[in-house]
Amino acid sequence: MPMRGDLPQLLIKTGLDLLDEEGTEGLTLRRIAARAGVSHAAPAHHFNGLPGLRTAIATQGFRSFLHELVSARDALPPDADPFLCLLAVNQAYIRFSRRRTALFRLMFDQLPTEDNDLRQAALAAYAILQDHWTPFVGDRHPASFETAIWALTHGFAALSMDRPYPPDTPVNLSSYEDALRLLVG
Amino acid sequence: MPMRGDLPQLLIKTGLDLLDEEGTEGLTLRRIAARAGVSHAAPAHHFNGLPGLRTAIATQGFRSFLHELVSARDALPPDADPFLCLLAVNQAYIRFSRRRTALFRLMFDQLPTEDNDLRQAALAAYAILQDHWTPFVGDRHPASFETAIWALTHGFAALSMDRPYPPDTPVNLSSYEDALRLLVG
DNA sequence: CGATTGGCTTTACACTGTCAAGTTGAGTGA
């Protein structure tokens, strides 16, 4: 495998930059290649064409996602209120979707892909989420509660990415906090 | 060459078909043109390039969306239980996202576009949703409750489109019903 | 009748992903 410089990793990083800077349509094999200083066909040689590179980028995206969730958790004191922990981690989820919209969209678009690395990275991030809402299950059906709280968070993230759905209401994080309280309370 | 029925509407309908049959990447100006039996540049002449055609298709999508929500409501007897109405309409929301995934994605991708027709179509659909959850606001903060129930529904729709997020758990509609009950109860 | 205009076609161009073939260069074995 590539000892020298590790071009695949450089291509993934370049793709992430391109995604953040220019959005979804900026992610192109040839642009990544040009920015990485290699020939236009080099990326396709290391990944399985554009789809392969996209899942590789999405996988790295889930790892960054995990890192931000963990950071949000570790920023609180170890004896913090469980609800504050839950809120902090879920707000990190939502902030990620707003700050890295194109990447967030790519990640969840690529999720159906049956790629092992992608699955593992996504599951690792999901495990962090699970850890924080399990204390609130109570006597409710665990699967339903899990579905509820996760769909609430993801839905809020998806809808507040670029704009609110009903263009009048400004979706803000405090209204998410209220909604979360409704659910766990 | 279509004598009757204006070409723009035919192009939109062709685009919707193409989207349903071949997914997002099947939606192409040239393919739409070919299927509609016109030259490859005809679509760009009536809409503002591909972006314009996409928002036009998304707008029509929101109109179909509205129609399905209304149909779900009208399928119940007029004296039906409010929760059953709410559930039926929201399940229609979710079914739409599963049955017409590519269109659903396009609709919410194009939503940020500052297009008046698109806004109006999206708001009309949203109004139907609002009608059904307002009876359950109770003494809660209306905006937060609205956010909660709508984010829950949209999140569930988004996550169950192609796949479950944690690839193990099969997201099904009955778990959504439970989640909805948790929220409105 | 000639001019105009709107609907569409034709042509051209830059850009995309992908494939096949070529190049290069660092290792490897005898």
Added chain:
DNA sequence: TCACTCAACTTGACAGTGTAAAGCCAATCG
């Protein structure tokens, strides 16, 4: 030392894409 190998690229070509400019042509209008 000297071919040989083989993976990492490069080069070149091709079909498909959106878009812009120009052309065509029937209907309309003054």
